[in-house]
Amino acid sequence: MRPDLELISDWVAPGSRMLDLGCGDGTLLAHLASSRQVHGYGLEIDPANVERCVASGVNVLQYDLDHGLGDFRDASFDMVVMTETLQAVAHPNMLLEEMLRVGREGIVTFPNFGHWRCRLQLAMGRMPMSRALPNTWYDTPNIHLCTVADFEVLCDSLGIEILQRTVVDQAHRSGLSLRLLPRLLGDICIYRLRRR
């Protein structure tokens, strides 16, 4: 399993009712269902991923996140998770608010656009590409990239409290240097959030 998913799992209370936004092939939901008796649904737009979820018995709903979460009631989930999806949606700010409307807590992960290698590539005059951001600028699903600082400013302006933050490198490790210089050294940012 992707190491960031392993990290997230530790933040989900056993028996939670969970919604996974952009659940991919359903790996996280399947893992949490078997390891933590989590009851969940995944939202996914990609047909091939929907087929994979169905094949592995994960509850998947073929929804477009850009249409919001209007089908879900307020506080109807213990946890709403969104891994590496925020940067690919039309309105990240609105979706964040929606997440914390339907869920009591949220977990968000995204690639850090403020990583030193991104900064260096920009300084050299090119749009950054990395393992976390493998696409060219003209052909990328990642249309709303942000840095650690950007994200935290947004949370603050939306009245969202950051309960936990972990920043990891490409190998999804979190060492001392990452804790000291998360904004420069972090490849993937993982946040646990709730409404203030």
Add this chain to the structure above:
Amino acid sequence: MPDTFPADSVGLVTPQTLHFDQSLGLVSGRTLPTYDLVYETYGELNAARSNAILICHALSGDHHAAGYHATEEDKPGWWDAYIGPGKPIDTNRFHVVSLNNLGGCKGSTGPSSTNPATSQPYGPDFPFVTVRDWVQSQALLADRLGIERWAAVIGGSLGGMQALQWAIDFPERIRHALVIAAAPKLSAQNIAFNEVARQSILTDPDFHQGHYYAKGVVPRQGLILARMLGHITYLSEDSMRSKFDRELREGRLNFNFDVEFQIESYLRHQGRSFVDKFDANSYLLMTKVLDYFDPAADFDDDLARALEGVLARFLVISFTTDWRFSSARSREIVRALVDAGKEVSYAEIEAPHGHDAFLAPIPHYRAVFTNYMTRVAAEVA
């Protein structure tokens, strides 16, 4: 039909009939004293009797869902694309039961059947039936067939509504419900279309208040009109355009009311070929079954509450260009299932066909369907 059947066909099938002597109490308050149900089966029932699938048909469907009745038959059953060896509903793994519903005209008791009280056809005296009545009769059929619990109940359109009702009425008797191109109830617009269809039959001079059998006539024109109207709602605007556009049959305008545009020819053909195969009184009844369907009505219009006791897992499927029962209608079912904390997956299939897409071979639809059924098969094996 060639001399041999395709390898993925269930081949030659023979309908069977079961007679029921016990009267059936109906939602309307009336009872059906005795009745017949005609059905087909494909694939073997396993020793544990756990691999049975019930197929529920839509408005004008019947028990003939797959295979051929005769080697000369040019078209197989209505859902042959999805039922057969190696198909999503794999007859190598499942025992499939497909019946004609009460009120129909293909062998199960309906308005054209003889009323034992009068020795005449029931005609308009055939009692109104509902989806709940159908599910009740299907449960009695299951009893007779020795099937305690369906591995899955599956249907498209009105068939999907039966699958939903099954999960509500008999939670212990259904493991999975596949609800395809359906809705939790009809909209005012849906009912409006049905009403126009009914009026065209009811006002046909040959209708004779439903007693047309004795007169040796059928309300031909009324039924043709009803079917033509129905067909408009089964196709998307895009598929109509791509099939017919404004194409003229003779390449020129004739300035008369004969067929000029190809779409007119298509609709008239659909109407005419239907009128010889379907009974007008049955058509009237079937549209009413649709109109009356509303499982949330007994639960303060709260579908999630209606679903509280459900034990089945659901697969809900809709199609992007279906405007008869749009994706939004399927999502109402999904939302209620999520609210009730039930197991559900939902696929919205990109398809140009409109409502009829549920019958069409579409790769994504087929893959989701196959993957789901593979898990069902593993569960009951």
